[in-house]
Amino acid sequence: MATTTTKTKKAPPVPPPPPKPDELAQTALERRRQVRLGVGIFLILAGVFMCFSIISYFFSWMSDQDKLFGSSSMWSFVWDGTAQPVANWGGRFGAAVSHILVYKGAGIASLVVGMAIAALGLHVVYDSKVLPALRYIRWVSILLLLVAPTLTYLFPHSSFPLGGRLGSGAITYLNGFLGTAGTGMVLLATILFFVFVIFSLDIRPFMDRMRARAAAMAASVGPAPVFNEPEQTAEEAEPVPAGAEPAATMPVAEAAAPSVEEKQWEITLHEGAPEENDIQEPGEEPQEEENEEYLAYQKYLEEKETAALAARGPMAEAELEPEPAVGNGDEPEFSFEVIQQEEQPAITHGSHISIASNEPYAPELDLPDYRFPTLDLMEDRATEAISLDKEELEKNKTQIIQTLRSFGIEIQRISATVGPTVTLYEIVPAEGVRISKIRNLEDDIALNLSALGIRIIAPIPGRGTIGIEVPNTNKQIVSMRTLLGSDKFVNNKMSLPIALGKKIDNENYIVDLAAMPHLLMAGATGQGKSVGINAILVSLLYKKHPSQLKFVMVDPKKVELSIYRVIEKHFLAKLPNEEEAIITDTKKVINTLNALCIEMDNRYELLKEAGTRNIKEYNEKFISRKLNPERGHKYLPFIVLVVDEFADLIMTAGKEVEMPIARLAQLARAIGIHLIIATQRPSVNVITGTIKANFPARIAFKVSAKVDSRTILDTGGAEQLIGRGDMLISYGSELLRLQCAFVDTPEVEDVVNFIGRQRGYLSAFELPEYEGEDGEGAKEVDLSNRDKLFEDCARLVVQMQSGSTSNLQRRLNLGYNRAGRIMDQLEAAGIVGPAVGSKPREVYFKTEAELEGFLQSLD
Template sequence: MAGNKLKTEKKKAESKKPQAKPDPDVLKPDKEPEVKVKELVKDERTHKVLGVSMLLLSLYCFIAFTSYLFSWEEDQDKVFRYSARILFSDDVEVDNLLGRLGAFVSHWFFYKGFGLASYLFCYFFFILGVNYIVGRRVFRIWRNVKYILFGLIFISTAFAFISGKSAFPWGGAVGTAITKWTSGFVGKAGMGLLLLVTGLSWLIWKFNIDFKLPEKKQPAIKPVKADEGGPVLHIDEEVEPKEDTAPFRPNGLKHESGVTVIQPASEEDFDPGLQLVEREEPSIPASHITYIPPIAPPLPEESLLELVEEEDEPPFDMTEVTKPAELEIPEQPVARRGKTPTEVTFEIKPPVEETVAEDEDVHQGPLPVREHVTADPYEPTLDLRDYQYPALEMLENHGSDKIVQDASELEKNKNQIIDTLKNYDIQIQKISATVGPTVTLYEIVPAAGVRISRIKNLEDDIALSLSALGIRIIAPIPGKGTIGIEVPNVKKSIVSLRNMLASEKFMNSNMDLPVAIGKKIDNENFIADLAKMPHLLMAGATGQGKSVGINTLLVSLLYKKHPSQLKFVLVDPKKVELSLYKLIEKHFLAKLPGEEDAIITDTKKVIHTLNALCIEMDVRYDLLKEAATRNIREYNAKFTARKLNPLKGHRFLPFIVLVVDEFADLIMTAGKEVEMPIARLAQLARAVGIHLIIATQRPSVNIITGTIKANFPARIAFKVSSKVDSRTILDIGGAEQLIGQGDMLISYNGELVRLQCAFVDTPEVEKVAEFIGEQRGYPEAFLLPEYVDEKEMDGKDFSLADRDPLFEEAARVIVQNQQGSTSLLQRRMKLGYNRAGRLMDQLESAGIVGPNLGSKAREVNVKTEADLEEILNDLL
């Protein structure tokens, strides 16, 4: 004991001694900065240096190989004599342009390698260099590697077989060895056949060569003479459709051999001056005839000429035609409706002049009978019948479906939770755990008499005891008699979008717009129907997964829908997030007429686009009203069943999904001009197939207003900075407790579910977009209605002397329908929005309609056609 006291006193004395102060004049040695290998490898400058080196290596090999073609005889003996020592022998002179190294490398690649096929190595180094310098995948490495490997083996073998015993190493040692072994195995004749079959097989696989023999053309059938004033039905020779355009299907009677007979739309549209001449040959079985409703009725000769001369657009509602319908006028005018492999046209003869009594019925004789005609359902996907859906192999498998459970971690957390609750005199009856991708849910059953609020208030204490960030207590769990405690896992798993899209739940879903969002805590795939949401509001702090979430939704739809069934309107104020989807412009994107870029970045164009969507919504509601349907599904079902007449403006309606990547920026720059059309679309557009996905990183009340929130029942919240933001987006706290990196809460169908968002990387999205963009698409993107800002139109006086040529016709349409709607003029007269708007302003100046009432139709001041005729006569 005495010894211990002495040691203690000695230590105290030493601690009281003044410590020597550091000398300021003595410089400390500088610490050398640590260079981390991982950071050096990932550095952009390293990639650029490597790219430049690859390009120089490609050029070096190309020059050396080319020089070897002319200097191989002089240099080959020297390389054989000295081998690798030639590189360090100063007294040896070679003829290769790149010296001894060039001669040695060329000899190694040509003589000991692959012969002339060695040039493929130059190409390989070139594509690597370009990709590294640019910083993105300009060339597809794996696909080119496959071609290079095949070329090295096939080309070297073919040259070795053809050159025989030539002194020059055309095929190199590899080609010679393969040729020698194969020739001994199958003989020289077999070797030649094998090379021929291999080469042809590769060409067929690469270019899909068509070996079909040209079909024998059917002889032209002479026209059948008809009665005076009647049409003549004749069959032209077969015309092969162009491969780069979608086949145009004229409407009428369609035979399985391709013969199409155009018929009028209805009895009302049938011209009594024309008579169909029936003939016995060629006979068409009734079972082989299908009826396709016509797009436009037969037009008189003068009307056809006026349409060709005056209209910029073709007079028929065609999905995809490379040029307008042609009008050929021989001695007797012929009106052609389109071109098919075998086309049937009507030749219209000028009527014979004859006197007809005033009381004589012009419609004498029965109208053409359409018996034995079956309705063939309209199939919108036939516009792009060769379209191929992207394959799952384009997406990477970032993680496994199976979640690894760490038993020690589960046991430790369970004991910590029990001990923490015991410290506050809270007894529990049972505890269980459900392990998810990133979060484990511990469900506890409290003892009788324990208040739930006591456990809820211990959220921070439990987080402290577990040393974990993002503890969230659900008290109680809806539908269960338990209390949930969500604890983040130490080892988190990535939820791969590929695994979700490959699941049976997604592949076999019959939803209108299925989207794979993420996985629940119980590892169940969360797949929802965007059409039933019907709009989605996303919010979260910067870098928490909003852009990945948008890509997940868009890629899900691209894997499930055909271009004819779905269109995207993409608004990207940040200008970089959605630029990848520009490649699919002619397949899936929609834009304003006259715009070059389908990805909308300018705020003014965003306002015009949103208002154009409102116009499209109004037009669609008018179509639903005329079709006596309530939603887009019923309308499209009627249209595909051919129960709606395209002459009255009816068409197949694709779904339209509006995606806004940063809504806060639009509100800050445009305010009410953006908020009002967004709110109107959110209120009304769901029934006509227009759905919204709005994302923002500022979920404040001045950005997400009450009007917008009320019409967005489905909401997604990634990690936010405060509980106030969480309540703004979800009406409840909890989003501030998330751990980021795709951890999210979704409010859907009245439930709040925690998910781990599916992950899809940018190169995967680019690969899918490239695959779709390389296929044949429509001539241009889906065009929205034209929109003219009312403010720009104010103050412009229209002179009645300079009124539109269609002024009188528009006035009659308005008075007959008693509806002062611009969309009515668009639909009935097949006009653009600008011209229809000008006509409406001129009608207002003439006093036929009242002033603009916003979203409501104008009041029609003229009630009868007799009054209208008086007004029109006064204007002359």
Template sequence: MSKNKLKTEKPESKKPKGVTPNPDVLKKDREPEVKVKELVKDERTHKVLGVVFLLLSVYCFIAFTSYLFTWEDDQDKVFRYSTKELLIGDVKVDNLLGRLGAFVSHNFFFNGVGIAAYLFCYFFFIIGINFIVGRRVFRIWRNVKYILFGLVFISMTMAFLAYNADFPWGGALGNALNKWTSGFIGKTGTALLLLVAGFSWLIWKFNFNFKWPEKKIKPPKPISAVAPVVAAQTAAGTPVAAKDITPAARKNGLKEDNGVVVIPPAMYNEEEEEDMPPMHLVERDEISVIPSHAAYMPPAVAPVNMAGSAEEEDELSEEEEEEDPGPLLYIEERPEEKPVNKKKTGVEEVAFEIKPTFKDEEEEIEEIAAIRPVGPVDPYDPSLDLRDYKFPTLDLLENHSADKVIVQDTTELEKNKNQIIDTLKNYDISIQKISATVGPTVTLYEIVPAAGVRISRIKNLEDDIALSLSALGIRIIAPIPGKGTIGIEVPNVKKSIVSLKALLASEKFQNSTMDLPIALGKKIDNENFIADLAKMPHLLMAGATGQGKSVGINALLVSLLYKKHPSQLKFVLVDPKKVELSLYKLIEKHFLAKLPGEDDAIITDTKKVIHTLNALCIEMDLRYDLLKEAGTRNIREYNVKFTQRRLNPLKGHRYLPFIVLVVDEFADLIMTAGKEVEMPIARLAQLARAVGIHLIIATQRPSVNIITGTIKANFPARVAFKVSSKIDSRTILDIGGAEQLIGQGDMLVSFNGELVRLQCAFVDTPEVENVAEFIGNQKGYPDAFLLPEYVDDKDVDGKELTLADRDPLFEEAAQVIVTAQQGSTSLLQRRMKLGYNRAGRLMDQLEAASIVGPNMGSKARDVLVKTESELQEILNNLL
């Protein structure tokens, strides 16, 4: 809806009854309220301060420079008269900036730091530049450290070098420091102290390299990574000596008639031949021949060397040494195999193994700032609009799992193992091996059944095993995909919290090159689960009330905020509950998108949700038109072309950020709007992935009438928290199991054809507020990202087509049509970013004004006005 229409719909202010305003009496003008906070943050205030500091810098520079030449004539006047006389009296001085310049210069030089006073000019200059430009051109605190060091070092050095000079080179500060240090460590010690301090600063600043140049060592001839086999034994049992190996055999690396295996001498270094151990003669039965294409040498390989005679080596020419040495052979020493007792009759005889959990190096979280991803430098960088934007730091989040580390309770594991074995044994089911993997909330016991045991028998014992373990609820995976085992997931007695901070600090997330990386949680083996939303490409979340859906949505949004720049990502947040996503209102001018004319970027009204979804469909169509004109297939190829300046912005091309639509409660929208919401959602799910629009939809009611087949077909990635029934689990995952979860963030993720159990990352409300405030306090765009305008058919139908109430964009649309000489509704949609309904309405009004001809079906309308002068006459007549 347009801004003008919104203004007309505002209710008029109520006036008190019985009071008529007197037209002869003028109303008092309301004095504008001046807010100090807004005045301090105003850009104009910063620019004025910048000009003041630059003027102060120039003033001090002129005064100090003039003081170098006029100090002798002005010094007695400054000493003779007080400050009051210098300010009020008519004393004449020689300084270019008058009495004030002489007084200021005297205090900075004579009573201050001497010639080092010029550093104050530099300080005022960098502050002024930063204020005027509006960004950090110079780093203030780093320069302050250098200035403070320079004031002390330069003043003391100048006082030491010009100790008896009349001019105050070091000032009062330098003379005082020099006098104290000379009396404490002497003049020689003072000189050494100044030298050490000066060289230390230079080393710290420029980091000189004091390494002595090393002599270049000639690299040795390359030695093959494999050891040639040259020892063998004849059939009679007589070993063959090295001297009996012919040069031809040495060259070709083949077997002789007597069974000797030889290899050319080019495979080892001739210079080191004398240092190598003598040849070992190995029995033929102990040699295992491995082909030369092996990837690496096994650890049990024993190198064997052969020392050939010098005469035979001289016979080989250089060309023969450069030829292919032929197949390479290895000797593998095989250890003796010990007999294994395969009898397993009781509980104690079943092999039991506790698998180590996945450990990230980032479990000990360091307080580091999020690193801005560095990529190849492109001619156009969209992030330059907010070049001072800082990514959120990890110290804004809390490490909830610091005191609750995953501990392997061996007593509990041994007890559960015995219970599982006994339960299966009661039903005459024997197993070969059982292993345990401890996770944050559940432990996975993997069993290998004995030969001939049906998997369905173990699957049917799910309730019996749960009864024997006294567990809240177990889940049997029979079999585990990709493994020859059967999994039994048992909840832990002591559960651990998975902190979002630990996931974001991990190397897998920090070094991720994904388009939209999201941190969902940790697997049972404690491995971080980081996925790319752009490849999902849409995510469907479901679960009962209070099982962690809202926390999961916050974890996804915070993950994206930590990784993406505001120019690369925009959110469309739909919150029918009105309280779940209100925390993100602070980042409206950075990451949020909304309809034109709307005040609130968090959408709560159902009617506005319908308009927003249809506006996203219009944005999708416009992006597809841009991709078609650019000759690209997806948003990544298009943005690469645009950043390489191969697309003309004058033709409507622009950088396309990713758009993520988040719906917190989808069931409420379906109940109130029905098809009006379902149709644009289904359309976006079918087509929007290629143009960078992705959907995250959550609902607490995963029934068939809410999650229809059309929606499910386009949401391959699904997340299921604990649900109330197996039917709900089948609705969301197409398989049971979600009803057996233990809640509080325990979830199943169906992605890439796999079903993975995760413990969702936990992020608390204060942490989300800290991140939102950190981003919101920074400089953002003038307004939120504006979606194309959408006008509902109900607002347009039923109104008479008259030019008196023509659209505010009528003149602009007429100019677009006349300039292009093409009466096309899609042209108005693309050029003016309008919806189909409003563009069609404008086209009808242009027809009524005789600017375009009547509708001709699929063909474009005829443009009746050929020049802009004719168009201007028509527009003037309509006024």
């Protein structure tokens, strides 16, 4: 019997239960939240990265621009891993993005783009609505369209593209279409329009409040208009304060006083529109009462104005804006100055920069937070009065009288003037005594007094006496702090005041360097020459603002003036692209002196165009805004050239140094360039006749020989000085003996560090570029490797008919080296002529059509 086998079928796997709708929704929501969080974080980081790149572009654009333009394609430079590193914080990509947004876009306003992207990321992270994002986009568009042209309009000559290509293009078109004044009006009207529209500003409540306050104050000093009592209803009389009598029976002062409701209405006008929660429904009783109070108050004001017009007479009806009455016709009217002051806009820093401003230009506002050095930086050395032992005075007087009598010279009178280091004895000789006889006794008097440094002045100019200067046994230091704190220095009106020291009569000697106008200093080593230079420089630092004064310092010894390197961005001037502002190399000294000559020629051209004779008249004209900066006019600071060791320069460079020095000394006075030249060896081959003729002011410290004194002062006496700051100064027709003020090196360090810690300019004051005979202009130029902006620069010089390297830098935002190379290429191509000093190069093409044909032939 066959058996059958039955197979049991396996049950199919039970499928998992379908997810619940709530779980599906939760999963999808979580996935969207993760995506949103990732996108939001990415946008935030992108916005922050863009802001950092743009901020870095403000400082690194000059060094990165040539690298971006130097490549065949900007983006190929960005993705090239072997490309040169850039200075931008965002690397090559950040440099390219910020260059597009700032230089080719909207300038500084491009920061709004980065901030808007970051804000959009925040909205995405917090799952906000789309409306706020659109609102940010609207703000970005408005700011870009307004800020970029406004910055370009306010700063048309800025080397940095403040408004970018957007602002430059908009202002160029508007200036051509409406002119400069019309463009300013359009920008101002546009800004006001958006301010009032976006913020929904309404000036009517403000005007109503002013009118109500004026009416209340006028009513408090005069009778209020009488209401027509029989025609008033109970509702119309409600605004009268509770418990008060009707206006017809009230006293005048009480009727004129503002009611509680009036004061409450003034507060409502002042606070502006009510909030949404405070708005009442039309049917509610309080809202109707408020409307009735407002209507009654308006009626009250209208009747008050009508009464005021009636009191003034028939001619008052012709007035456009009737004023409220202030009493009867015999009483004067009052003006409310406080209200007018509230309507005036506040003046902020930087308003002097506006072209349309009527305020005088203030160069000090370039560094508005600059603080002048304080006196506590200087050491207080000598506060006591100068005194001398009476025994020493009597002894010296007796010795002088006995010495003169021994040679048969009688005197009528003798007096003494005590100074810090020297005492002046004045004698009146008897009749018949020859002055030359006394002058020849100089050495004999010094022998009897056992003193060095005796000098005889025979006679003293304008005094009618003969002077004998005798050094004191106990010499006192002249404190620089005392001179700087004196009234003569603090309250003087000099252009360049310098405090040199004290005279024999203990009078502070303060003189104007601009009136000298140049100063020649000489003295042996260790006699106070370097201290004298520091005294002059410290005096100027205490009195002048960085915008008013610049120093060009030449220090062949490399150690004397290096202490002033700290104030490079405040007070120093140098050649473009020079690393050190203190010049020590002889070749650089020659270039600097010739650059100063170019600066001098440029300034004379500005004075010629302005119709002025000197820097004082020119700056006064510029400050009063009578000169147009668009024509190259600018505020001219004083420039002081300081050369510490002139003999070393003459030995190494000779005529190459002497000729520009002589030219500056002859011509630079009127345009504010002044020279201070010091030397240890005042020999005739160093201080030549050409130099001496143009340095009327000279200072001599102790020298080793009489011939050196005659070389520097044209007279003897400097060899008889006692050293340690004892000096003779020849200025005008006087030859005075001074004790130089002492300023120690730590004091100078404190002063320059005090200045150096403050915010300065971006770089030192740049002198004009100068190329010597062996400069880049003499090198061969390969026209087959022309710059990418060669054609643009060629069109620019032809349009302006002026070949100037600085003009290319300013108009096309080029670096110094690149602009110089392009100008060399333009000269080699025959588009412009060779350099002719400070004047622009000649342009050989007169029309753009000729130029375009020539450029096509080059290809």
